[in-house]
Structures are given as C-alpha cells and as structure tokens.
Amino acid sequence: MAQQRKWSVFVAIVAVFSALCAAITAIVSVPSPTGYTHIGDTVIYLAALLFGSQVGAAVGLIGPVIADIIVGYPRWYVTLVAHGLQGYIAGFAKGKSFRTKVMLMITAGLVMSFTYFVVNVYVKGLIPALTSLIRDILGQTLVSVLLSALLVRPLENNSVIRKVSQMI
Secondary structure, three states: OHHHHHHHHHHHHHHHHHHHHHHHHHHOEEEEOOEEEEOOHHHHHHHHHHHOHHHHHHHHHHHHHHHHHHHOOOOHHHHHHHHHHHHHHHHOOOOOOHHHHHHHHHHHHHHHHHHHHHHHHHHHOHHHHHHHHHHHHHHHHHHHHHHHHHHHHHHHOOHHHHHHHHHO
16 A cells, blocks of 8 residues: 555656646747757756656656657657656755755756767757757756756755655
8 A cells, every 4th residue: 555655646746747847848948959948957857856866767758758749849759868867867866965966967967968969960960969069058957957956945845845755
C-alpha cells in the first residue's frame, strides 16, 4: 500500500510539473536559428531540486517534448535526451547547499546545451549551431538558473512541498 501511494504521488508531481513546463515552454518562447529559446527549464530545475533526479528526469522527458509537439519543433527526440539528462543531473542537488544547487543546474544546462549543439551542427551547420549554443547557454540556461535560484528556497520552505517530497 505504501509503495502504491508513493507511485501515485510521483505520477501526480510529474504530471503537474510536466504540464507547467510544457505550458511555460510553449508560451514564453523566442524563435532562434535552430529552434526556440524558453524559460521552461526553470520548471525542470525546480522539479529536480525539490524532488530529486527521478522526478527531474521524468519532467525533463515529458514537459519539453509536449511543448515541442505543440510548437511544431521537429527534433523532439533530441529534447528527450537533452532535457531528460538536464533534469536527472540537476536532481542530484536535492537537499544540498545552495552553491551545489547552482553548480549542478549550470552543469545540467551545459549538458543540455551541448547535446543540442552536436545535433545542430549536423542539421543546420556550424554557424547556426554556435549561435544557438550561445543562446542556449546565455539565454535559456542562465535565465532559468537565475529564476530557479530565486524560487527554490521559498518553495523548499513550503510545508506542502516538504511533505510531498518526503512521500516520494
């Protein structure tokens, strides 16, 4: 029974954060030479930091892919790898110091950015891929890390978030 409750809470949290990620990614986005820039990574980071690597990876796998389908981005399969890894890596910072959280978010963002870069070199060429890499690092990753850094402490202190985190 306890395992079933744990699974139900996991599914509910992943569903809510994935929906939020998809909505923010699709709505708050800016076109770029190889795709689009967004702040949906903030939701991936927050899910990972609050609930750990499994939730972070699941949200990274589901939310951005749904957004890609909504906006018509054709390389959703790259999104699976890039954002799944991003959420998984960032999740290792759950319960760690603020500095560790920031460092792991940056690392996760760089992994995401370079995953797209490698594919974009083959799909669009070096110059558009470099342009998107810079945009991914300075725009998407940096902005999402800053937003997540501002939001994570108040959310960690929320009694509902703490209780749900203990249930997963």
